Amino acid sequence: MPIGRVGRPHGLDGAFVVEHASDDDRRWQVGASLHVDGAPATIEVSRRVGSGRRAIRLDRPVERGAELTVERSELPSPEPDTYYAFQLVGLVVVDEGRDPLGRVIAVHPGAANDNLELEDGRLVPLIEDAVRSVDLEGRTIVVDRGFLG
Template sequence: MAELLTWLAKQLVDDPDAVRVETIEREDATVLELYVAPEDRGKVIGRQGRLARALRTSVRVGRVGKPHGVDGSFFVEGASEAPERFAKGATLLVDGLPAQIAASKRGAGGRPVIKLDRSVPRGATLAVRRDDLPEPGEDTYYVFQLVGLRVEEEGGRALGTVTEVQNGPANDTVELDSGLLLPLVEACVLDVDLEAKRIVVARGFADADE
């Protein structure tokens, strides 16, 4: 994915030699930081937002893990919880390029083990097109839909912006850029408005995290 981002950015800037991408591995996500020459900073999100749209058309579902056997199969690390993502015949984007799953099974611990129709490097990002994702159920959201939403307390007090969604044994939590952690439970979350890019939470939960 870093190579794809680098290539896309170089098509938009006037100083392609200054383009640099750094990869930051988190427990449940891979973050790519893009650096360009100062005079090109507006261009990577300009020109009708071509780069932004290209990056937002896919959703990460895992990455290529350690080999399994000698036939080219491998474990999927950080795998999506949706098993159909790794079914035989399904198509994944590997660092942005399509590859079809030729074989699929479960390995140790129930982790997905797949073989693709071409060789791929360990650590490569596995993704699917957002348009291929099914609509989530009522009051259910994909992580990418929540990241970036503003969070307000009932009454209008701004609390921050969602930067990450963490899985927990009892419930998931959203992490805000202000450092707050808020539980994704009915008592806390009063409204999620994707069009307004806003989450409204009940009073008291933000203060309890201090």
């Protein structure tokens, strides 16, 4: 699972700013393991820099733009009725009459709420009134058709 991307260098000690850094501070602790473009690495230095951004140094050199990831198995279980975005991508969206509306191709963050993007480009706001239920095992999301954008 992506947790950030190698950004510009920060300081003279080999650290870099993490772009699109995960908000989970446990990911950035000294000694934490992660993957850089699929290869394992360990965090040696971690600090907050301007505007609260995260800067880290790893146990090996990395290229700017490289993706920082962790294994899905390392993610904590979400709270009840909450989901990771990756869990929703690919699910079939149906209306309350079970008529198919399409598959989720992306989850977009928003200022007020996130939105599910269906394969035809329509958006469904991730709010309680619009999303009636999510069944991960059944691979379906039931929505109120009136909220399709």
